[in-house]
Amino acid sequence: MSVLDEHSFALCLTHDVDRPYKTYQSLYYAVRDRRPGHLLDLLPWREPFWTFEDIMRMEEDLGVRSAFYFLNEQHLFHDRPPREWVRPENWMLYLGRYSLDDPDIRALVRRLDDGGWEVGLHGSYGSYRDRGRLAFERERLESVLGGRVLGGRQHHLNLDRPQTWRYQADVGLRYDTSLGSSDGYGFQHGYDPIRPFDDEFVVFPLTLMEAALPAVRSAPERAWDECERLLADARDNGAVMTVLWHPCYFSDRDFPNYGGLYRRLVERALDMGAWVGPPGDLYRDLDHATAADREPASTAAAPPDARSDEERFGAQATGQD
Numbered sequence: 628m629s630v631l632d633e634h635s636f637a638l639c640l641t642h643d644v645d646r647p648y649k650t651y652q653s654l655y656y657a658v659r660d661r662r663p664g665h666l667l668d669l670l671p672w673r674e675p676f677w678t679f680e681d682i683m684r685m686e687e688d689l690g691v692r693s694a695f696y697f698l699n700e701q702h703l704f705h706d707r708p709p710r711e712w713v714r715p716e717n718w719m720l721y722l723g724r725y726s727l728d729d730p731d732i733r734a735l736v737r738r739l740d741d742g743g744w745e746v747g748l749h750g751s752y753g754s755y756r757d758r759g760r761l762a763f764e765r766e767r768l769e770s771v772l773g774g775r776v777l778g779g780r781q782h783h784l785n786l787d788r789p790q791t792w793r794y795q796a797d798v799g800l801r802y803d804t805s806l807g808s809s810d811g812y813g814f815q816h817g818y819d820p821i822r823p824f825d826d827e828f829v830v831f832p833l834t835l836m837e838a839a840l841p842a843v844r845s846a847p848e849r850a851w852d853e854c855e856r857l858l859a860d861a862r863d864n865g866a867v868m869t870v871l872w873h874p875c876y877f878s879d880r881d882f883p884n885y886g887g888l889y890r891r892l893v894e895r896a897l898d899m900g901a902w903v904g905p906p907g908d909l910y911r912d913l914d915h916a917t918a919a920d921r922e923p924a925s926t927a928a929a930p931p932d933a934r935s936d937e938e939r940f941g942a943q944a945t946g947q948d
């Protein structure tokens with residue numbers, strides 16, 4: 628008996644931990660918005676993007692848990708060749724990140740794990756085509772966690788299909804949630820988890836990233852209508868719906884209304900009879916008997932879908948953060 632048999636649909640909650648500290652952004656916003664007040668956020672006791680306590684409190688209050696995916700991005704000056712140091716696009720990509728050696732980050736990882744949250748891997752920008760790097764990042768995170776990392780999502784939704792999934796499976800990851808878009812949302816990749824290799828490796832398509840919603844700041848009710856439409860679509864089709872809210876979006880001063888929208892989404896899903904939780908919990912609950920296990924020997928040799936992976940999953944998609 629799966630949770631999907633007992634609930635109208637599943638809502639998987641995920642958070643990509645990209646920038647827990649508002650460092651470079653403070654300067655950027657101060658200049659862009661001509662609001663020097665943002666510079667106050669550089670003071671050491673003000674960390675508006677460190678929203679983890681708020682998120683944990685909110686989810687505890689709602690009686691749910693989620694997944695936090697941690698990034699181990701390469702350092703521009705330590706890990707990248709000097710020719711890349713001068714390119715401004717690399718400053719945003721590699722600078723202002725965090726380290727898994729940061730004691731606050733290590734304490735956070737352990738606290739999340741102790742409290743029943745899932746800790747997963749946010750594969751660094753170039754790792755989607757670098758099996759060695761992916762293996763290193765997984766091992767590194769597991770050493771901080773002191774336990775097994777089951778899955779996660781690639782940074783910027785970078786994906787070579789199906790090669791990235793092959794790499795992820797090779798390094799021992801069991802699921803991925805990178806298949807989606809940073810500017811569109813919905814069930815364009817179907818309502819169900821995908822098994823690209825017809826084995827125990829599972830892809831949970833990303834249904835909604837918060838940044839893709841329209842008018843959240845100016846007309847939050849319009850954004851809510853879209854959330855409600857997606858929830859109804861999920862319920863009507865017994866779907867697995869996966870959402871991504873970056874932790875910095877819970878800073879109401881920087882991203883007004885996004886935190887409230889997240890709470891409302893979870894509350895409504897629970898009201899509608901959904902199972903709500905982290906993808907890792909759902910993964911453990913799924914029946915991982917493969918088609919080959921289920922079919923009689925005579926038919927097991929025929930692939931369940933004769934189309935190529937390219938036809939089934941389309942071309943490469945990239946998104947932001």
Ligand SMILES: [Zn+2]
Nearest residue numbers: 645782783948
């Ligand atoms: Zn990211």
